[in-house]
Amino acid sequence: MSHPGRSTSRWLPWHAGIVFGFLYLPIVTLIVYSFNGSGVGGFPPRNLTLDWYRMLFADEAIWTSVLNSLVVAIAAMAISLAFGIPAALALDRANFPGKTLFRRLVLLPLILPGIITGLSLLMLFREADLKLSLLTIVLGHGTALISVATTEVFAGLQKLDRAQEEASLDLGANYWQTFWRVTVPNLRLPIIGAALLILTLSMDEIAVSFFLIGRDNTLPLEIWGRLRRGITPEINAISSIIFVFSLVAIMLWYRLRVSAEGKAEIATELVEAA
Amino acid sequence: MFSRAYRAAITVPPLVWVAMFLLVPYALLFCYSFWSVSSTQTIVHTWSLDNYRELFRVNVYLQTLLRSMWIAARVMIFALLLGYPLAYYLSFHAGARKDLFYQLVIIPLWVSYLVRAYAWKTILGSDGVLNTLLQYVHLTKHPLEFLLYSPFAVVLTLTHIYTPFAFLPIYASLEHIPRNLVEASHDLGASPFQTFWRVIFPLSIPGVLAGATFAFVLSLGDFLAPLLLGGPSGIMISNIVVSLFGAAYNWPLGAAISLIMLLLVLGLIFLSERLEKKWSFR
Numbered sequence A: 001m002s003h004p005g006r007s008t009s010r011w012l013p014w015h016a017g018i019v020f021g022f023l024y025l026p027i028v029t030l031i032v033y034s035f036n037g038s039g040v041g042g043f044p045p046r047n048l049t050l051d052w053y054r055m056l057f058a059d060e061a062i063w064t065s066v067l068n069s070l071v072v073a074i075a076a077m078a079i080s081l082a083f084g085i086p087a088a089l090a091l092d093r094a095n096f097p098g099k100t101l102f103r104r105l106v107l108l109p110l111i112l113p114g115i116i117t118g119l120s121l122l123m124l125f126r127e128a129d130l131k132l133s134l135l136t137i138v139l140g141h142g143t144a145l146i147s148v149a150t151t152e153v154f155a156g157l158q159k160l161d162r163a164q165e166e167a168s169l170d171l172g173a174n175y176w177q178t179f180w181r182v183t184v185p186n187l188r189l190p191i192i193g194a195a196l197l198i199l200t201l202s203m204d205e206i207a208v209s210f211f212l213i214g215r216d217n218t219l220p221l222e223i224w225g226r227l228r229r230g231i232t233p234e235i236n237a238i239s240s241i242i243f244v245f246s247l248v249a250i251m252l253w254y255r256l257r258v259s260a261e262g263k264a265e266i267a268t269e270l271v272e273a274a
Numbered sequence B: 001m002f003s004r005a006y007r008a009a010i011t012v013p014p015l016v017w018v019a020m021f022l023l024v025p026y027a028l029l030f031c032y033s034f035w036s037v038s039s040t041q042t043i044v045h046t047w048s049l050d051n052y053r054e055l056f057r058v059n060v061y062l063q064t065l066l067r068s069m070w071i072a073a074r075v076m077i078f079a080l081l082l083g084y085p086l087a088y089y090l091s092f093h094a095g096a097r098k099d100l101f102y103q104l105v106i107i108p109l110w111v112s113y114l115v116r117a118y119a120w121k122t123i124l125g126s127d128g129v130l131n132t133l134l135q136y137v138h139l140t141k142h143p144l145e146f147l148l149y150s151p152f153a154v155v156l157t158l159t160h161i162y163t164p165f166a167f168l169p170i171y172a173s174l175e176h177i178p179r180n181l182v183e184a185s186h187d188l189g190a191s192p193f194q195t196f197w198r199v200i201f202p203l204s205i206p207g208v209l210a211g212a213t214f215a216f217v218l219s220l221g222d223f224l225a226p227l228l229l230g231g232p233s234g235i236m237i238s239n240i241v242v243s244l245f246g247a248a249y250n251w252p253l254g255a256a257i258s259l260i261m262l263l264l265v266l267g268l269i270f271l272s273e274r275l276e277k278k279w280s281f282r
Helices: A011-033 A051-057 A060-093 A099-111 A114-127 A134-144 A146-157 A162-170 A175-186 A188-204 A219-227 A233-261 A263-272 B004-032 B050-057 B059-092 B095-110 B113-124 B129-136 B151-175 B179-187 B192-220 B224-230 B237-245 B251-279
Strands: none
Touching: A011 A233, A011 B059, A011 B095, A011 B113, A011 B151, A051 A233, A060 A099, A060 A134, A060 A146, A060 A188, A060 A219, A060 B004, A099 A114, A099 A146, A099 B004, A099 B192, A114 A134, A114 B004, A114 B237, A114 B251, A134 A146, A134 B004, A146 A188, A146 B004, A162 A175, A175 A188, A175 B004, A188 A219, A188 A233, A188 B095, A188 B113, A219 A233, A219 B113, A233 B095, A233 B113, B004 B251, B050 B059, B050 B251, B059 B095, B059 B151, B059 B192, B059 B237, B059 B251, B095 B151, B113 B129, B113 B151, B113 B224, B151 B192, B151 B224, B179 B192, B192 B251, B224 B237, B237 B251
């Protein structure tokens, strides 16, 4: 590969360094100050301590909200996959009136600001007289994240060899058996990848949940409530833990994705989703 | 090869679910925007254009919408200025470190929005990390007040959040450029700058458009960063909607504003897709 312009590109690594600094500075600060004995700000950090983590582990309201978030994320994942996988299959192999509208509608929550989806669902639940609770958040997340399941699985389907499914049908398996024994195993990696992404996104989601929350808080909304009352490094501590979990989930997702289809394709698909 | 029953089985359930939980809610948003609230705080299901008249009669709505668009435009420009050279560097010059750098960009993309907005709050506050650092090295004597609770804080935080969104489509479009085109340009005697400007940049325009749309649209509708970091001067249009759905209790008026926002967003996405098609080389 030739290198266009060594002279003009000398500033590029510097620029990249600055952008990475900008992207990571807040995250690093957050983690450092979670060990800071004297509050969330103040330079230099002093009196390093684990007290905030101790306080956090004794904080029942936080752990209740973590549990709520986990329940919501798992239920939302089930809904997104249950409808997102067939939706991807339908987009790949069925023709029906309104297909283009359907595709756009499914993907819309990815690009629309969360407030619009959140409010629209709020009005639906009000008209249906459904009381706001964790259930309404599950319905909201489950619906909005169908987009993620559909995109990931649709990408996997493009690489799937239909001959296997055909052979299965020819050999006398019915569609149901073929789906579970041939289609799904072949889509294993995209499905696991989608599940991971959906879990992470749902655990972090706040804009849609903001409008659909009942009495029980999810973790982001619990943190939000505290932010409005004044801040302590305990919030840094929980944020650092969230960061570590997101990091693990994303790295796992990335490995899956690389083994499924190689690096270059990944960027494209995230984008073509929109 | 797929039977009618199979196709029905994969099509009908998602179609019904999406109609019920996406199409109907968006349609309800439309309906609500023509309804009103009675003095006893119940929704009156009679149709009128009153909400829209109200929006054009009271200046604050239009002003706030324009301010939000200005904030979103700045976020978009900064995200492109940070994202494009980075994507170009990764795609053409990063060599063996390309993969590592790519992962470093997508990690913040999936790290909790709230965590990152909160981090900026702890940095920018008057007792925050930045102000105390500046005083510690004796650059300033008093905390700089404009850092937090200002449009500046909102633009900075949203740029931080949406730069990876702008980066991704640009990077994808750069990766798709056939490398022999670039080599051909060199072989034919073009300078590096000419190669960039006449070959690489035009081919990356679809990615730039997609990235710009992401950054603009998502920041336009944001309400959490302004609530957390914006202060009174950083209020955006979605904050008005939030208050109309909360304490002010005027859902129909809030719905009208949301609908205008929705139409604006859909219009921009449509426009950007048209332009992308025009500029795409395949």
